[in-house]
Amino acid sequence: MIDHKPKIILFQCQWCLYSAEDQTWVDTQLPVNIHLVKVPCTGRINTLYVLNAVQGGADGVMISGCLPEQCHFKEGNLGARRQLDQFADFLDHIGYERNRVRFTWLDLQDRGRIQRDLAQFEADLTKMPKSEALATRVGGHHD
Amino acid sequence: MTDLESKLTAEIANLLDDKKVDVFIAFKKAESPLHPQPAFFTESNQLGDFVYNSLCQNNLAAFIPRYPLSARIGMVVRGCENRAVNHLVVEKQHARENIFMIGVPCEGLVDWHKLVNRFGEEMIAVDEAKDEIMISYRDRQIRAPRQELLHDSCLRCVHPNPLSADVTIGELKPEGDPTLARTEVAAFSALDNAARHAWFRKEAERCIRCYACREACPMCYCTECFVDHGVPRWTESTVSPAGMRAWHIVRAFHQAGRCVSCGACERACPMDIKMTYLTEKLNEDMRTKYQFECGMDDKTQPPFAAFNLDDKNRFEL
Known part of the structure; x- marks a missing residue:
């Protein structure tokens, strides 16, 4: 159990939130324990970004992107899905639990889903112990 | 000089004399009998030093990307080197018609x-x-x-025979047993998270960041590696826990769908760090998820390059 709120890094494709209210909420009203990294497309997310988040002590990483047919750049998300999903499996292989990396592929018509998914993710992470595997730069100190 | 070596020397001498290749990449004797040295023969009279045995540990395909596409290269290839050449051709690092391969069925390398x-x-x-x-x-x-x-990766070798060599010398060996090859990584995956992480830390923390694994790997041909970048600095390049773990994770992950399981990285490591438990896991995933095995031909794109809309329902939504 975590006694404080889990630290979450949200990688968000700038096109996946079609609804202006949702985007405004993400841009301005995110809870302080959620750190937003906006990217032009999920295809832009290098696995090193995810790794740096994990090494920086993130309890969870959430990646939000568009559904397969709805990518702004036609197929950026297809490559990202293969790579990032595999990277999450690979991190699990060396001890960073698989359910700490979560994807939310948003339909253009979804409203309020990002809030729901983040809340659910936070609730799930709160039930898990604090992430220690791979976290090496917590609080700016090395172990 | 063994029987195999004299046959190979004759073959290589012919190639060089007939000007069929510009350079022949093979091994020559070095001071220690344990470490024959990669050599680049351009004339047949240099072949006196030629050596080919189970201690020739490098994967010589690693030198191919350093030559221009027009260079005609000759090589002696074992199963894994043949697959590495195939995959380098897929990634357009060389033209297949400019590589002449003399295949030798492999008995396994001595570690x-x-x-x-x-x-x-x-x-x-x-x-x-x-x-x-x-x-x-x-x-x-x-x-x-x-x-x-035998080296660990040779013990679990599945394809010891060259697949697409221009000439093959020696008798073909029976194929390895794929189930046996997977037992090790399956056993590692069966451990719990904490145990797997402890093992990873124990291996990674011995690293001295010499990058011998990178230099030995035929697929690590980037002109600038992510660890050498100054701006932006992707990861710590010193011998710090964060940097060493990031190096081992990302080096292995860059091989996803590209590793031919030759084990050259492990053989090159001066600290005897195990690395194939990482790359074998990725190979295993590529086999089960995408039915892809690297280097089996010189046409098929690796999974991360071959995505398409058929992936629609592959992942959770």
């Missing part, structure tokens, strides 16, 4: 770490028969079964 740990470093010659390794000292000779000294 010099195992040899030195068991017999010390004072040996003056290492010879081999079919199933035996003869280690000569100044005053005596010891024989040891080859099977006990």
Whole structure:
């Protein structure tokens, strides 16, 4: 159990939130324990970004992107899905639990889903112990 | 000079004399019998030093991306080197018609770490028969079964025969058992998260960041590696826990769908760090998820390059 709120890094494709209210909420009203990294497309997310988040002590990483047919750049998300999903499996292989990396592929018509998914993710992470595997730069100190 | 070596020398001499290749990449004798050295033959009269045995540990395909596409290169290839060449052709690092491969079915490489740990470093010659390794000292000779000294990745080798060599010398070997090859990584995956992480840390923290694994790998041909970037600095380039773990994670992950399981990275490591438990996991995933095995032909794109809309329902939404 975590006694404080889990630290979450949200990688968000700038096109996946079609609804202006949702985007405004993400841009301005995110809870302080959620750190937003906006990217032009999920295809832009290098696995090193995810790794740096994990090494920086993130309890969870959430990646939000568009559904397969709805990518702004036609197929950026297809490559990202293969790579990032595999990277999450690979991190699990060396001890960073698989359910700490979560994807939310948003339909253009979804409203309020990002809030729901983040809340659910936070609730799930709160039930898990604090992430220690791979976290090496917590609080700016090395172990 | 063994029978195989004289056949190879004759073949290579012909290629060089007929100007069929510009350079022939192979091995030559070095000061230590344990480490034959990569050599680049351009004339047939240089072949006096030529050597080919189970201690030729490098994967010579690693030199191919350094040549321009028009260079005609000759190589002696084992199963894994042949697959590495195939995959380099897929990634357009060379033109297939400019590579001449002399295939040799592989008996498995002798791991010099195992040899030195068991017999010390004072040996003056290492010879081999079919199933035996003869280690000569100044005053005596010891024989040891080859099977006990083989490198781990050769023990689980599935395709020891060259697949698409232009000439093949020697008798083809039976294919390896794929289930046996997977037992090790399956056993590692069966451990719990904490145990897997402890193992990873134990291996990674011995790293001295010499990047020998990168230099030995035929697929690590980027002109600038992510660890060498100054701006932006992707990861710590010092011997710090964060940097060492990031190096091992990302080096392995860059091989996803591209690793031919030759084990050159492990053989090159001066600290005897195990790395194939990472790359074998990725290979296993590529096999089960995408039915892809790297290097089996020189056409098929690896999974991360071959995505399409059929992936629609592959992942959770």
